[in-house]
Amino acid sequence: MEELFDYTCNPNMAWITVNRACNFRCKWCYGESSNYRSEDSMSLELACELVDIGMEAGATHFNIIGGEPTIWQHLFDLFTYCREKGATCGLITNASRFGDDEYWERYQQNPCDRISISVKSTDPEQFELVTNSTAYNKTIKGIERAVKFHKTGVTTAYNSLVGMSGLKDIAVKCKDLGASAIIVNMCSPILDEYGGVKKGYSIDYGQISKDTMEMVQYLEKIYGENTEIDIQTPLCLFPEDFIEEYLGANRIMTMCQVFARSGINFNNNGDVIVCNELMNGVIAKKGIDFLDGKSLLAHLNSRELKNQYRELLRYPAECCTDCRWKDNCRGGCLMNWFILDPAICHAV
Numbered sequence: 001m002e003e004l005f006d007y008t009c010n011p012n013m014a015w016i017t018v019n020r021a022c023n024f025r026c027k028w029c030y031g032e033s034s035n036y037r038s039e040d041s042m043s044l045e046l047a048c049e050l051v052d053i054g055m056e057a058g059a060t061h062f063n064i065i066g067g068e069p070t071i072w073q074h075l076f077d078l079f080t081y082c083r084e085k086g087a088t089c090g091l092i093t094n095a096s097r098f099g100d101d102e103y104w105e106r107y108q109q110n111p112c113d114r115i116s117i118s119v120k121s122t123d124p125e126q127f128e129l130v131t132n133s134t135a136y137n138k139t140i141k142g143i144e145r146a147v148k149f150h151k152t153g154v155t156t157a158y159n160s161l162v163g164m165s166g167l168k169d170i171a172v173k174c175k176d177l178g179a180s181a182i183i184v185n186m187c188s189p190i191l192d193e194y195g196g197v198k199k200g201y202s203i204d205y206g207q208i209s210k211d212t213m214e215m216v217q218y219l220e221k222i223y224g225e226n227t228e229i230d231i232q233t234p235l236c237l238f239p240e241d242f243i244e245e246y247l248g249a250n251r252i253m254t255m256c257q258v259f260a261r262s263g264i265n266f267n268n269n270g271d272v273i274v275c276n277e278l279m280n281g282v283i284a285k286k287g288i289d290f291l292d293g294k295s296l297l298a299h300l301n302s303r304e305l306k307n308q309y310r311e312l313l314r315y316p317a318e319c320c321t322d323c324r325w326k327d328n329c330r331g332g333c334l335m336n337w338f339i340l341d342p343a344i345c346h347a348v
Contacts, residue, residue: 007261007309009300012061014054014264017276018042018078019067024094025132026120028159028201030190030277031067040268041067044074048081050266055087056293057300059264063090064112065276070097076110090114096135098142108149117146119156121166122173130161144177153181153226159201160187164211171222181226182219183253188232188335190277197338205336205344209238216242228253232333234316234345235325247328254329259313264296272296274312277335283308317345324348 020040082089091112121127230253246252257263272284290296316331
């Protein structure tokens with residue numbers, strides 16, 4: 001294991017959190033702990049500096065996130081800067097602003113290279129309950145425009161509020177809107193503004209395996225092989241034949257850039273954090289721990305930080321060391337272990 005997970009950071013991409021403000025208030029969103037403060041928006045100067053730093057450290061692709069990045073006033077300028085520097089950029093969005101005709105015209109003139117469209121609900125009443133927004137029609141229009149323009153699919157979070165019936169509605173509706181694929185993320189616990197843990201709307205772990213089997217059978221009838229599941233929980237909770245099939249087809253995601261140490265996550269202050277869901281987990285402070293890409297990479301690969309990652313990414317249970325899926329799993333998303341009991345793990 002040590003030769004596969006030596007905890008060295010070799011970034012090929014970066015995330016830039018340009019704001020905390022959002023036009024939705026999704027009940028399971030990690031952004032809740034930031035109180036969606038509009039004053040926590042990044043300047044264009046800082047965003048461009050982070051692109052420079054990220055590229056010097058090895059990143060060639062930048063994911064622009066929030067909050068909701070489409071309400072950040074400098075978005076198109078940042079797209080332009082990335083292109084001028086020879087980098088590609090992605091956008092993670094709820095697509096609501098694309099339903100505005102004037103904004104959509106501007107976007108088509110200066111789009112991102114890749115897009116991730118996060119769909120909350122496709123039922124009008126449920127949409128308002130989930131997002132605390134009345135912009136249902138505008139959002140659906142925006143989703144349709146984005147999937148057709150980029151010829152892409154959608155992502156959605158499987159949660160207890162929307163449920164299986166809501167997930168199925170999302171799948172059907174988005175296919176009708178032109179989506180070519182679907183990625184389902186399992187809703188995970190979130191941290192509140194005081195650092196406490198909220199189970200929120202994550203699915204009970206005793207139910208996840210059963211629900212996933214039903215989900216996959218349904219989604220594959222609509223999207224075929226363009227169905228992908230971000231399980232985030234230990235693989236040993238699922239039937240072996242299912243895991244073997246989906247792992248072999250690269251259609252299961254279990255480990256993110258945190259495990260691979262393949263990315264850099266800049267928060268709205270320019271500091272580097274572990275991931276967005278652990279937004280207070282600063283591992284490198286701009287101006288103190290790093291000034292440029294070389295000093296950032298040196299800090300991220302310092303013995304102290306590698307030892308911190310070794311502790312952070314340790315196996316959740318002793319039996320995991322005997323599991324044949326250990327290189328593909330390592331226990332799933334770290335957030336789950338705020339509420340999970342390691343006894344659920346068993347070597348396969």
